[in-house]
Amino acid sequence: MNFSAETRAACNTAAAKRSYNLQRFLDGWALFYENPVGKLGVFLLACFGVMALISYIPPLIDPMYHPMTGVDPWISNATGPSAKHWLGTDNLGRDLFTQLLTGARIAFMVGISAAFMSIVFGTLIGMIAGYAGRVTDAALMRFADMIMVMPSLLVVLLLASLFGQLNIWIIVLLIALFRWPGVSRVIRSQTLSLKQRPFIDMARVAGASHMRIIFRHILPNVLPMACLYMTFRVTSAIIVEAALAFLGFGDPNTVSWGMMLQWVWKTGHMFQAPYWLLPPGICISLITLSFYLIGRAMEEVLDPRLRKEENFE
Amino acid sequence: MALLEVENLTIAYKTRRETAIAADRVNFSLERGRSVGIVGESGCGKTTLGMALLRLLPSNGFVKKGRVTFDGMDLLSLPDTRMQRVRWKRIAMIFQAAMNAWNPVQRIGDQILEAIRTHDPKITKAEAVKQVEQLYELVEIPADRIFDFPHQYSGGMKQRAIIAMALACSPDLIIADEPTTALDVIVQDQILQKIKAIQKEKNIALIFISHDIGVVAGVCHEIMVMYRGKIVEAGRREEVFEVPVHPYTRALLSSYLTIDGVFEIRDKQSPAPPCTPAEPLSKELCGYVHLCPHASEACRSRPPQWREITPTHKVLCSLCR
Amino acid sequence: MPDTPAEPMVQIQGIKKTYSEDRSLFARSAQALTAIDGVSLCIEKGEVFGLVGASGSGKTTLGRLLLKLEEIDAGQIRFQGKDISGLKGAALKDFRRRVQLIPQDPYQSLNPYMSIFDTVAEPLIIHGIRSSEARRQKAAQALDAAGLSPAADFFPSYPHQLSGGQRQRAAIARAMVLSPEFVIADEPTSMLDATISFTIFKLLADLRKTQGVTLLFITHDLAAARFLCDRIAVIYKGQIVESGLSEQVINNPGSDYTRALINAQPRFSFVNQ
Numbered sequence: 001m002n003f004s005a006e007t008r009a010a011c012n013t014a015a016a017k018r019s020y021n022l023q024r025f026l027d028g029w030a031l032f033y034e035n036p037v038g039k040l041g042v043f044l045l046a047c048f049g050v051m052a053l054i055s056y057i058p059p060l061i062d063p064m065y066h067p068m069t070g071v072d073p074w075i076s077n078a079t080g081p082s083a084k085h086w087l088g089t090d091n092l093g094r095d096l097f098t099q100l101l102t103g104a105r106i107a108f109m110v111g112i113s114a115a116f117m118s119i120v121f122g123t124l125i126g127m128i129a130g131y132a133g134r135v136t137d138a139a140l141m142r143f144a145d146m147i148m149v150m151p152s153l154l155v156v157l158l159l160a161s162l163f164g165q166l167n168i169w170i171i172v173l174l175i176a177l178f179r180w181p182g183v184s185r186v187i188r189s190q191t192l193s194l195k196q197r198p199f200i201d202m203a204r205v206a207g208a209s210h211m212r213i214i215f216r217h218i219l220p221n222v223l224p225m226a227c228l229y230m231t232f233r234v235t236s237a238i239i240v241e242a243a244l245a246f247l248g249f250g251d252p253n254t255v256s257w258g259m260m261l262q263w264v265w266k267t268g269h270m271f272q273a274p275y276w277l278l279p280p281g282i283c284i285s286l287i288t289l290s291f292y293l294i295g296r297a298m299e300e301v302l303d304p305r306l307r308k309e310e311n312f313e
Numbered sequence: 314m315a316l317l318e319v320e321n322l323t324i325a326y327k328t329r330r331e332t333a334i335a336a337d338r339v340n341f342s343l344e345r346g347r348s349v350g351i352v353g354e355s356g357c358g359k360t361t362l363g364m365a366l367l368r369l370l371p372s373n374g375f376v377k378k379g380r381v382t383f384d385g386m387d388l389l390s391l392p393d394t395r396m397q398r399v400r401w402k403r404i405a406m407i408f409q410a411a412m413n414a415w416n417p418v419q420r421i422g423d424q425i426l427e428a429i430r431t432h433d434p435k436i437t438k439a440e441a442v443k444q445v446e447q448l449y450e451l452v453e454i455p456a457d458r459i460f461d462f463p464h465q466y467s468g469g470m471k472q473r474a475i476i477a478m479a480l481a482c483s484p485d486l487i488i489a490d491e492p493t494t495a496l497d498v499i500v501q502d503q504i505l506q507k508i509k510a511i512q513k514e515k516n517i518a519l520i521f522i523s524h525d526i527g528v529v530a531g532v533c534h535e536i537m538v539m540y541r542g543k544i545v546e547a548g549r550r551e552e553v554f555e556v557p558v559h560p561y562t563r564a565l566l567s568s569y570l571t572i573d574g575v576f577e578i579r580d581k582q583s584p585a586p587p588c589t590p591a592e593p594l595s596k597e598l599c600g601y602v603h604l605c606p607h608a609s610e611a612c613r614s615r616p617p618q619w620r621e622i623t624p625t626h627k628v629l630c631s632l633c634r
Numbered sequence: 635m636p637d638t639p640a641e642p643m644v645q646i647q648g649i650k651k652t653y654s655e656d657r658s659l660f661a662r663s664a665q666a667l668t669a670i671d672g673v674s675l676c677i678e679k680g681e682v683f684g685l686v687g688a689s690g691s692g693k694t695t696l697g698r699l700l701l702k703l704e705e706i707d708a709g710q711i712r713f714q715g716k717d718i719s720g721l722k723g724a725a726l727k728d729f730r731r732r733v734q735l736i737p738q739d740p741y742q743s744l745n746p747y748m749s750i751f752d753t754v755a756e757p758l759i760i761h762g763i764r765s766s767e768a769r770r771q772k773a774a775q776a777l778d779a780a781g782l783s784p785a786a787d788f789f790p791s792y793p794h795q796l797s798g799g800q801r802q803r804a805a806i807a808r809a810m811v812l813s814p815e816f817v818i819a820d821e822p823t824s825m826l827d828a829t830i831s832f833t834i835f836k837l838l839a840d841l842r843k844t845q846g847v848t849l850l851f852i853t854h855d856l857a858a859a860r861f862l863c864d865r866i867a868v869i870y871k872g873q874i875v876e877s878g879l880s881e882q883v884i885n886n887p888g889s890d891y892t893r894a895l896i897n898a899q900p901r902f903s904f905v906n907q
Contacts, residue, residue: 198743202808205701206757207730216756220747354827497688498854502898524827527900551904568832570857572884572899 031301038297044290048104048283055101065095067102067255078267080275088275091267096260100279103257107238107287110172110256114237117176119230122183123222127214129184130191141188144181152178153243160249168251171244175237183229190222224302231295235288242284257284314385315342316518317366317486322379324358324365335361335374337542345485348512348519350529350550352565353539359522360409362539363488366520367406368396384485402432405479409491412471415463421471422459425478432482448477452507469500476507483515490522505532526565530554535625538562541600548626555579556586558628560605588620588633599631607632641715643816643848644677644700649709651695669695671872672709677816682842682849684863684880686856686895692872693852694738697820700850701735702726713816731761734809736819736838740801740826744793750777751789754808761812772811779844780807781837799830803837810841818850823858835862856895860884868892 032038058065064072072085075093082088087096129140156174160166166174194200195218203213244250245258246265257280264270264277271277324336336358343349351359364370366381368388381388383404391399400406408414416424422445429441436444446456452473463471472492479487489508493501509532512519523529529536530550537547538559546559557563557578569576599617602608612631620633651670669692677683687693698704700711702718711718713729721729737743744753754773763769777785780803793801802822809817819838823831839862842849853859859866860880867877868891875889887893 198737198739199745201698201703202735202737202743202805203745203756204703205730205733205735206808206812207727207760208756209760212760216748217745221745354829498856499688499894499898525900526828527902530902530904531900554902554904564829568829570832570835570855570861571901572857572860572896575861576902 028301032297035297035300037293038300041290041293041297044286045294048108048287048290051101051104052108055098055105058095058098058101065098067094067099068253070094070098078269078273078276080273087279088273090263090276091269096276096279099255099260100257100283102255103260103280103283104287106168106254106256107241107283110168110175110241111234111238111287111291114172114175114179114241115230115233117173118179118233118237119183119226121176122180122229123187123219123226125180126184126187127191127218127222130188131195131210131214131218137188140184144184147178148181150178153240156240156244157247157249160244165252166244166249168254168256171241171251172237175240179233179236183226183233186225186229187222190225191218194218194221228295228298228302231291231298235291235295238284238288238291257281314382316345316384317343317520318380318382319366320380320382322362322365322381323377324361324370325375325377326361326371327373327375334377334542336365336539338379339544341537341544341547343486343518343520345518346513346516347535348521348533349535349537350521350523350533351537351539352523352526352529354524357539358542359539360490363406363490363520363522366488367400367404369406398432401428401479401484402482403484404486404488405482405484407475407479407487407489407492409494412468412475412495414475415471417463420460420462421466421474422461425474425481428478429481444481445477448480449474451480451511452477468496469504472496472500472504473507476504476511480511480515484517486518486520487512488520488522491524492521493528494523494525501528508532527569527571538565543600543629545601545630546626546628548623548628552623552626556622556626558586558588558622558626558633559601559630560607560632561601562628564604586622586633588622588628590618590620599629640679642676643679643714644675644850645710645712645715646673646675646700647710647712648672648674649696649699649706649711651692651699651704651707668872670699670706673869673872673874674709675867675874675877677848677850680846680848681864682839682851682862684859684866685850685852685869686854686859686866687869688854691869693854693869694820696869697735697818697850697852700818701733702729727761731757731812732815734812734814734817736802736806736809736817736822738821738824740798740805741793743805744801746793748792749789750782750791750793750796750804753793753804754811757808757812773807776807776811777804779810779841780804781833782807797830798826799833802826802830802834806834806837806841810845810847813845814847816848816850818852820852821854822851824854831858838862856884857899868895 033042059067059070062070064070072089072093072095075089078089078091079085080088085095085097087100089095090099125140125144129137155178156171159174200213200217203217208216241250241256242258242261245256246261248262248266250256250259250262252259260280261277264273269276319339319341322336322339323334326333326335339362341349351362353359361370361374365374365376366388370376376389383399386399388396388399415421425445425448426438426441429444430436430438445459449456449459454470454473454477458466458470466474476492492508493504496504505528508519511517519533521529521532526536533550535548536550536553537544538553538561539545540561546553546557546562553562554566557566563578566576567578597616599605599612602612605612609631615631617629617631619627619629621627622633649670650668650672652666652668654666673696685693685696695704699706702721706719713733718729748756751773754776755769758769758772763772773789774785777783777788782788782800782803788804793804796804806822822838823834826834835858838849838851841847851859851862863880865878866880866883867874868883868889869875870891876883876887876892883892884896887896
């Protein structure tokens with residue numbers, strides 16, 4: 001009897017909590033979606049999502065459509081669009097459309113995983129620096145400054161020329177390692193202001209450990225900001241990967257848009273084959289734009305000061 | 314005709330979801346040299362009311378209906394340029410925590426001089442300085458402190474300088490919104506005494522807005538108690554303190570801790586003195602019904618009516634006999 | 635008065651605290667601000683002790699020093715006879731269980747991302763109450779005692795869904811959930827409306843009676859201190875200018891500052907009582 005009442009209460013608690021969190025999310029989403037900037041960003045991103053998903057289909061139809069190894073036996077030169085190859089083929093006879101679709105998949109993979117890693121590093125280091133203060137703070141922040149001023153592209157190029165071709169995941173890791181300092185600065189300053197809030201004192205008075213204060217009290221409060229920065233980091237990760245690939249330091253076993261551009265350039269088709277050059281270029285611009293737009297719209301949801309004042313005349 | 318007449322003033326805020334009424338059909342009038350205090354808890358609409366009189370509502374706030382007549386002028390329909398002139402020159406306002414409104418990089422004296430000379434371009438600088446000196450004498454700040462920077466003043470001095478600035482154009486009406494809330498008890502007392510003395514000496518009308526009924530009672534002739542956007546009881550302060558009628562007023566008074574203990578309401582039993590019904594104004598039910606210890610079935614089904622206990626003491630409640 | 639003098643709850647001897655403003659790059663001589671300047675006090679077991687002072691008088695700093703949120707520069711604080719300055723590890727955790735804080739601002743003192751249940755139960759988790767059943771029960775008891783009942787209705791709420799008074803009650807429940815022996819209430823009603831403050835005062839008086847907790851009530855409001863406290867100390871510029879039984883201090887003030895404070899209180903002389 002007693003047990004069942006307790007259980008019911010517990011269930012109620014869980015249900016109510018879920019619906020509350022859902023409500024908060026929906027409110028934020030409504031605000032986000034009202035913003036034309038956010039709407040456009042989501043639309044673009046959805047397009048690329050669809051591209052990434054259907055990239056699995058063409059190789060199933062015919063092995064000729066495999067982005068890496070599929071070669072059209074009838075074509076031995078770069079050709080323009082046709083019914084068989086919607087965007088044309090490269091000089092080996094590989095289908096450009098499937099390459100473009102696969103590129104979307106790679107862009108998501110690189111962008112999101114590099115951004116996620118840099119956000120995890122940045123948030124952790126920012127929280128620790130802000131919370132610990134004094135020497136730890138100074139040391140971590142000077143370290144962050146050092147990395148921030150380091151010409152990241154140059155360092156990656158050096159590493160690439162030292163170790164030969166880099167695996168795509170090594171590239172992702174390198175991007176993440178070079179992109180956390182900006183995040184950690186923002187998170188640190190947020191942590192500094194949170195540390196002054198009385199609920200942190202309350203946690204200390206209750207005897208909470210530093211770990212508990214950082215992960216239970218500070219982390220949930222900085223998480224929205226971290227998510228926001230993640231969208232911006234996705235943008236920069238995609239661009240860095242494209243740049244690396246274009247310069248010839250990409251993973252030769254992966255078809256990314258940067259890689260496609262590199263092939264155009266290396267094979268001397270730069271100004272002869274616009275059907276080959278333009279699609280990856282446009283895609284890189286649009287996908288970075290979409291993440292950027294989403295980030296801006298999110299910023300407005302998260303930071304009430306940026307919300308436009310409602311006009312009611 | 315009274316200096317200020319407020320009729321049926323209804324103020325609303327538009328938010329994303331709804332239009333919220335912040336002040337509902339407020340009526341009062343104020344003669345020159347008299348003072349009225351508006352008391353209520355946070356969010357009851359008292360600050361909104363003060364802002365609306367000066368037409369300083371935030372951009373999503375608006376006056377839904379009603380009239381504000383000041384010295385024969387309809388304030389709500391006055392062109393903006395003329396309203397500018399009325400502010401400070403005729404109606405001055407002392408804001409909540411106004412002492413933080415001083416520009417930190419400008420000398421306080423210069424800021425007051427600027428205010429004087431903006432509103433009266435013909436005045437010479439020497440005359441204006443003389444005027445500031447007189448004002449400082451009035452608020453009891455030594456004249457050699459006039460050209461100090463704000464950070465060189467204490468909190469109480471800054472607030473007194475704000476009063477000096479409010480008086481700079483010798484206004485007819487001062488609206489003071491929680492002018493002493495951020496200050497210590499002793500400084501608060503000094504400033505209240507100052508406001509009271511100046512108001513009497515210069516025959517200024519005063520609207521004093523506060524959450525603290527004790528502070529209001531010390532300063533004002535009349536008290537209006539506001540609850541959830543409605544004035545629920547209004548009267549001379551002696552009447553409101555001696556025969557508080559509205560249950561909210563009674564709760565406010567009986568939770569007021571004085572240095573001698575809890576404030577004791579004299580007639581303990583009856584919150585229902587004899588009275589005559591006045592104009593029924595309201596269409597909605599009483600807002601206090603969920604907390605009211607005397608709420609009856611009638612309170613839950615019928616809107617309360619304004620009733621007169623004496624010609625100067627009115628209450629919006631169904632409890633009167 | 636008990637026959638055998640019990641050990642005082644808190645004994646403070648000549649404590650000092652200065653803050654140095656050495657942050658500025660250009661300030662050559664670091665200006666030191668003395669917040670607490672040689673305070674000695676003794677708080678007996680079971681009493682409500684009022685610390686009255688204006689803003690900037692050092693009263694909040696004194697509370698923070700007693701809570702060991704900051705360290706004293708000189709002097710000694712003894713809690714139940716033991717010096718608290720060197721507490722570490724398990725001893726510090728034990729101190730944290732016995733001494734609690736009721737905060738000033740209920741809008742800032744609850745983590746906005748934690749439900750009321752999580753907030754109230756957090757101290758229980760920290761102090762090793764493993765069984766979730768026991769936590770539920772204790773949290774419910776604490777919320778009930780703080781006047782938020784039925785407690786289960788409040789468990790899933792988040793702070794922003796509650797009114798100021800309800801939040802402060804939740805903060806009180808959190809402070810009381812470990813059955814502490816000494817609670818510091820730092821201006822617990824300064825952000826609340828008058829009618830709500832009064833109910834909070836009554837709740838504190840109740841908790842003292844039912845749970846026998848010793849209370850240090852920090853306030854700027856002499857009237858509130860008189861209502862709640864057995865003894866009062868008046869603090870001014872980091873020094874105690876007067877202390878004694880509440881009635882004595884108010885009816886027979888010994889220092890000019892206390893007298894000024896009493897004279898500045900609002901009075902209703904126009905009411906014929």
